[in-house]
Amino acid sequence: MTVSSATVLPPLPVALRERAASLLPQFRDDLRRLVEIDSGSGSADGVDAVGDWCAERLSLLGFDVERIPTPVVAGSGYGGVVVGRKRGRGSRRVLLFAHLDTVFADGTAQARPYREQGGRALGPGVSDDKGGVLAALYAARLLDESGFTDVAELVIALTPDEEVGSPASGPILAAIASGMDAALCLECARENGDLVTARKGVADVRIRIEGRAAHAGVEPHRGRNAAVEAAHLLLDLQGLNGAREGLTVNIGVVSAGERANVVPARAELFGEVRAATLADLDWALASIEERAARPAVDGVSSHVDRMAVCPPLEPEVTAWLFAAAAAVGRQLGVTVAGAATGGVSDANFVAATGVPVLDGLGPIGGDDHSETEWLDLESVPSRLALLAGLVIRVATG
Known part of the structure; x- marks a missing residue:
């Protein structure tokens, strides 16, 4: 991606769209290049190869580029974070962030290479989130070519492990986001073009149940059946679904016992809780712990471990940015609507720092994490103009 200094554009959304x-054609070529690099979360080399490519482009755009290595977490290593910083003469700092990793294993790019069909690009990670990564770079290019400098600092952060919950890069991204006036997350827009104005929070929970083993034929009365308690507990937790609006509890893994002729002494439940507000998430976790402390089977005890807690992205955090995006959309003749989703993104972690966040600002895409994942190429010019125009509106008030 070469940068031309000969083209000077006024910072108006319609002109930005025309340039986009x-x-x-260059966007499509670059998208093909990125999609054809395997960069699953566990492939540090692949993630860093995409990061190298992006770092080079950021440098061409005049950004000061930093490569931040990530720590090994729970025995797993990940690629590094790419951060580009470009200072201007304004008073507001704006962060654009996307992720370099995909959910696909090494070899997927070769087995299912980039292709275009019916106005769509298809391939592993094409919309989640390689289209979003390119949206950041091309929006920065549009702003550069327009001569727009009325921003104190434009920061682009690209992370390596979003698809596995950002265990290594989460604290790094939070530190980068600290003190920003606004943060724009470049997950793809919904299939109908909606931006993401709310995301549920999620907490993983593991419940360890301890009973007492006994011979199931000779003296079953001496046993304290952990599996029976697990069954009662599972059904009780299932009853929490819908207790608060949007609250879901899913126990996805159940294990107990080792032999059919032994009363099981141990059982384990592993699941997740999702809620639209932090208050509801806290209430659900407290309810699970309260129920676990009241066993249905005498002589059995349970312990709840909160494995990971990701706070929700609540509408109040996105409201003014969404209003600004809608105003830019009107200039473009594009209807901008918002949607809530149960899925989690790095926007949740950034919102937890207190920075206003808006999500779904990548191009329109869908079928993420599947063999039919797609990105709407016709949406790209308008979405790039919307993103660049939103940066201008946020920076200039």
Whole structure:
């Protein structure tokens, strides 16, 4: 991606879209290049290869680029974080962030390479989130070519492990986001073009149940059946679904016992809780712990471990940015609507720092994490203009 200093554009959304449309062939070529690099979360080399490519482009755009290594977490290593910083003469700092990793194993890019069909690009990670990564770079290019400098600092952060919950990069991204005036997350827009104005929070829970083993034929009365308690507990937790609006509890893994002729002394439940508000998430976790402390089977005890807690992205956090995006959309003749989703992104972690966040600002895409994942190429010019225009509106108030 080469940068031309000969083209000077006024920072108006319609003009930005016209320029973005002229860049679409280059965008498609760059998208093909990124999609054809395997960069599953566990492939540090692949993630860093995508990061190398992006770092080079950021440097060409005049950004000061930093590569931040990530720590090994629970025995797993990940690629590094790429951060580009570019200072201007304004008073507001804006963060664009996306992720370099995908959910696909090494070899997927070769087995299912990038292709285009019916106005769509298809391939592993094409919309989640390689289209979003490119949206950040091309929006920065549009702003550079327009001569727009009325931002104190434009920061682009690209992370390596979002698809596995950002265990290594989460604290790094939070530190980068600290003190920003606004943060724009470049997950793809919903299939109908909606931005993401709310995401549920999620907490993983593991419940360890301890009973007492006994011979199931000779003296079953001496046993304290952990599996029976697990069954009672599972059904009680299932009853929490819908107790608060949007609250879901799913016990996805159940294990107990080792032999059919032994009363099981141990059982384990592993699941997740999702809620639209932090208050509801806290209430659900407290309810689980309270129930676990009241066993249905005498002589059995349970212990609840909160494995990981990701706070929700609540509508109050996104409201003014969504209003600004809608205003830019009106200039473009594009209807901007918002949607809530149960899925989690790095926007949840950034919102937890207190920075206003808006999500779903990548191009329109769908069928993420599947063999039919797609990105709408026709949406790219408008979405790039919307993103660049939103940066201008946020920076200038």
